[in-house]
Amino acid sequence: MNTLHSGPDSTYDVLGIGFGPSNLALAIAVEEHNARSPASERLRAAFLERQPHFGWHRGMLIDDATMQVPFLKDLVTMRDPASDFSFLCYLQARNRLVDFLNQKTLFPLRVEFHDYFEWAAARVRHLVTYSAEVVDIEPVTADDGEIRWFDVTSRDPDDPRRTVVRRARNICVATGLEPHLPPGTVLSDRVWHNSQLVPRVTELAAAGTPVRRALVLGAGQSAAEAVDYLHRTFTEAEVCAVFAKYGYTPADDSPFANRIFDPEAVDIYFNSPPGVKQALFEYHRSTNYSVVDLDLIQSLYATTYREKVQGRERLRILNISRIRDVRALDHHLEVTVEFLPSGEREVLTADLLVHATGYRSPDIGALLGDAAKLCLRDEEDAVRVGRDHRVELAPNVTAGVYLQGGTEHTHGLSSTLLSTTAIRAGEIRDSLLAGRVFETAGVDAAAAPAFLAGRHAW
Secondary structure, eight states, X not given: OOEEEOOGGGXXXXXXXXXXXXXXXXXXXXXXXHHTSOGGGOOOEEEEOSSSSOOSSGGGOOTTOBXXXXXXXXXXXXXXXXXXXXXXXXXXXXTOHHHHHHTOOSOOBHHHHHHHHHHHHHHTGGGEESSOOEEEEEEEEOTTSOEEEEEEEEEETTEEEEEEEXXXXXXXEOOOOEEOOXXXXXXXXXXXXXXXXXXXXXXXXXXXXXXXXXXXXXXXXXXXXXXXXXXHHSTTXXXXXXXXXXXXXXXXXXXXXXXXXXXXXXXXXHTSOHHHHHHHHHHHGGGTSSOBOHHHHHHXXXXXXXXXXXXXXXXXXXXXXXXXXXXXXXXXXXXXXXXXXXXXXXXXXXXXXXXXXOEEOOOHHHHHGGGGGGBOBOTTSOBOBOTTSBBOBOXXXXXXXXXXXXXXXXXXXXXXXXXXXXXXXXXXXXXXXXXHHHHHHTOOGGGHHHHHHTGGGO
């Protein structure tokens, strides 16, 4: 395989790995800084994305699904309300500002917010390379023994047989979450994760494939949305919701609870002892995990009641239950569902099984490779991360690794959500700028770890 190397004069200040909303927000923060700064103070940045174009949870872009965060928590507004990358500026550009305001809502359609992301991504297109899957990250040691750079190897979009190596002083990892599946799950044409929902349903509809019964495993927002979507799409099918709870739990979006997503809450969480961190997480997990918007819960209940009155129950709630076995036969599935209070089991013949079982942060070690050995870990074997989202690294490392996501243990519940995306992007940009100050100031290498650990305060 041929490899192209970037030249020594093209070392990047930051190389972003992944280009979802988080690194898109960072690209905008860098772009805005560079636009108002002299050449000597600008950050040289680039971003690598394995997808062929921008995409964010495309598989769950149900036509009438709305965002669960207000539009003001877009890519920039919480950091800079005057930015022309805001959702309001997007609406103006799309000639829909007045129409949106007339709706009297803070929560746009999810498909509309995705279009906003695409609009913003197109404006910083010169900073990102698509179809550029990262395959290796190699620490680079200078003559004095310091690790000052990373060589990042990615596939060449123009020729997948060739790779490109780019050198960077810092990398920012924002590869998003990966689907979580129960142990032993085998995905197929009939067994999906909900992240595939919309395109899979579209394929079935286009092929005219009959669906007589579909099961959805899970009790969170995505599960409830999948149940509702399948029920509305396959109008002759029975749709079964399977979960271990007695009923769907409403999301706590009350004003005081929502303050757990405020920027200042990140500071409080970060500076709290481990026991307090865990308590805060448990107290407020109902703001985000395994919970459903109350309006959707009420709509699903109304559907079940209406069907009971009409004598044709297509929507079944199999509560306090779990799936014990899945057998794939030639043209259908046989799914064994256990009712937990009695242990009674029922075998259901189904055409589809959708696992709406959530997501999890990917293993940073798998992505970083040898560079992962440089990361310091706490007593729970979790990666140690500074307030500025920079991983704490071995003493001889002055290159930086920033994380956007996978930092709930240090930065709290908002780490994987949109709520603080704009603020976090600004913090990382400012940390990168502080690193430039460190480099030009010639701080002694022995002092680098302490300098870098505290540089978020600059």
